[in-house]
Amino acid sequence: MDYLMKEKAVYKKNNILKKSISKDHFIVDSQEEYAGCHILLDLWDAKFNNSINTLRKILKETIKISGATLIHMHFHRFGKEQGISGVAVLAESHISVHTWPERNYIAFDIFMCGDTSPELGAEHLTKTFSPKKKVVKIIKRGVKKLVK
């Protein structure tokens, strides 16, 4: 569980856990305001049965845990035993997933604005897929500095 601790430190450093929400859903902290957090999550050697139904179930859990609202979901399989692409449009932006079973590689992106917790979603995906290796990048979108 060590890497989860490490990640929380990164979220904290980036001020993601301490925020207020403006009327038009921008996130505001003492330094800046921004539209939301975009988390890019690369999972290697994950536990996954290459099923769209599994992916749909896990994405729905992830959306719920993040405190987001699902608007539209679509999955596409590229061929038998081949990769899957999926997108979920949310009231708070989107989640996407692309799988490469031949490489044991899964790429997620979670972009959420407003009063949500995308970091909890990323944590849920990591716990559920239990990858041997992962790479996480957290990017704030639509940043406007309030302090010059």
Added chain:
Amino acid sequence: MDYLMKEKAVYKKNNILKKSISKDHFIVDSQEEYAGCHILLDLWDAKFNNSINTLRKILKETIKISGATLIHMHFHRFGKEQGISGVAVLAESHISVHTWPERNYIAFDIFMCGDTSPELGAEHLTKTFSPKKKVVKIIKRGVKKLVK
């Protein structure tokens, strides 16, 4: 046009313009192999009439210019005069867009694997929307170093 020149230098530095494609669509250069490039594009004060039809047309152009293939597209408007969210699932991953008309802010992400040119797509979006300010981040996804 100065910033386009600057951007090309970034793409060149990141080795995005010089690549070969493996059988399972990973991109291979002399240093590493990776699934694809994820471009996060923030546009401020863009020329945009807040229409889904306009967005659909521009995304289709972007997909064509990038050399990608559209599989599924979905748009959602959050209310009259309010923001739009859209996703395009591609044979080569996805494009998403979220607009905040009240802030004059548009957030795109373009994730493309295989033999595509997402940098041309990003350039097309920038030219078309002609924003007063933009922020671009380019992230390679699924990177495996070949040289240690």
